[in-house]
Every structure is written in structure tokens, then in C-alpha cells.
Amino acid sequence: MRQRFINYPLLVTIVLASTxxxxxxxxxxxxxxxxELRMTLSSKTLMLCxxxxxxxxLELANHGSQELKLDKFELWNHFxxxxxxxxxxxxxxxxxxxxxxxxxxYVVLPPxxxxxxxxxxxxxxxxxxxxxxxxxMTYNQVSTNELTFEFYDCNSQ
Numbered sequence: 001m002r003q004r005f006i007n008y009p010l011l012v013t014i015v016l017a018s019t020x021x022x023x024x025x026x027x028x029x030x031x032x033x034x035x036e037l038r039m040t041l042s043s044k045t046l047m048l049c050x051x052x053x054x055x056x057x058l059e060l061a062n063h064g065s066q067e068l069k070l071d072k073f074e075l076w077n078h079f080x081x082x083x084x085x086x087x088x089x090x091x092x093x094x095x096x097x098x099x100x101x102x103x104x105x106y107v108v109l110p111p112x113x114x115x116x117x118x119x120x121x122x123x124x125x126x127x128x129x130x131x132x133x134x135x136x137m138t139y140n141q142v143s144t145n146e147l148t149f150e151f152y153d154c155n156s157q
Contacts, residue, residue, distance in 0.1 A: 036064025037109075041137055041144035049154035050130060054121045058137070058144070062109035070139065072105040076119050078138040085131040093126050127151065 040059045048054065058075065062068050080094035107115050127133065130153040137144045 036062060036066075037068055037070075037139070037142050038063055039137065039139060039142060039144040041135070041147045043147060043149060046147075046149040048149065048151050050128070050151050051123075052151075054123060054127075054149070056119045056121050056135075056147075058117045058119070060107070060109060060115040060117075062111055062113045065111050067111065068109045070107045070109065070115075072107060072117075075107070075117065075139055076137070079121075079135060080138070081126065081133060081135040083126070083129065083131055083133050085129060091126075095124075 038061045040061075042057045042059075043055060044057070045052075045055070060070070060075075077096045078094075079096070080092070082090065082092045084090045109115055121135075130151050132148060132150045134146050134148050136146045
């Protein structure tokens with residue numbers, strides 16, 4: 001009769017590893033539900049005269065398996081931007097600029113759901129020079145793509 005040798009320390013290690021791995025995966029999924037949110041920023045006009053308004057379009061998509069509830073006020077609240085002048089100068093900035101009438105309103109995105117919204121971005125003194133600008137938005141640590149547009153001095157001919 002053949003006798004089997006069981007390596008108990010190895011068996012205990014395998015059992016512990018198999019029971020710990022699922023809990024690690026589930027806690028990671030619970031910590032980052034917003035990471036399944038995809039945001040795309042665009043504009044129909046990327047070449048503008050100085051002083052022209054900038055209309056932004058935002059598309060949200062839920063690529064996750066859980067429903068996402070998004071605060072409309074916060075959607076248009078966190079911007080960062082940069083400037084590159086034709087003379088090689090540059091500067092950066094950012095601000096919060098939320099939709100005041102959106103307080104308490106939410107967008108609910110089911111898995112696979114999409115939402116589109118537009119916003120007339122109020123241009124301040126940062127956008128006073130002709131040149132290239134970049135802009136992106138952030139919502140709950142998820143950022144959009146970087147949108148590039150250009151302002152021209154249409155009055156200098």
C-alpha cells in the first residue's frame with residue numbers, strides 16, 4: 001500500500017490565498033466606482049475670434065457594472081487650462097465654475113448609459129490673448145480629454 005504525504009503548511013497557504021484574493025478584488029472595486037466613468041469634452045468651434053464665447057459639449061458614459069449618480073453642479077465645476085502664445089510665452093490656470101441652477105440635481109447613469117450636456121463657458125481675463133489654449137474638466141478625480149482651441153485677433157488686419 002502506498003502512503004501519501006501531505007504538506008500541511010503548503011495546503012494552509014493555498015487555502016488562505018484562495019480565500020483572501022476575492023476580498024481584495026471586491027474592496028478594490030468598491031473603492032473606485034467612478035473609474036468606470038468616461039468623460040469626453042468637445043466643441044464645435046475650435047478657432048475663435050478674441051472675445052467670442054466658447055460652447056463646450058460633454059459626453060458621459062458609464063462603462064461599469066454599477067449605476068452612477070452624478071451631481072450636475074459638480075459636472076461643470078472643475079476646469080484647468082493652459083495658454084501658448086505665438087511668441088513662445090505660456091501660462092496655466094484653473095477654476096471652479098458651476099451651474100448655479102443645478103444644485104440638488106443629479107444625472108443617473110445605468111451600466112452602459114450615456115449623458116450629453118452643453119455649457120457656455122464664461123471666458124475671463126485668462127483668455128485675453130491670441131494663441132492656443134488647452135482645457136480639461138475633472139469630476140470626482142476623473143478627467144476629460146484635453147481640448148485644444150485657438151483664439152485669433154480678428155480685428156488686426
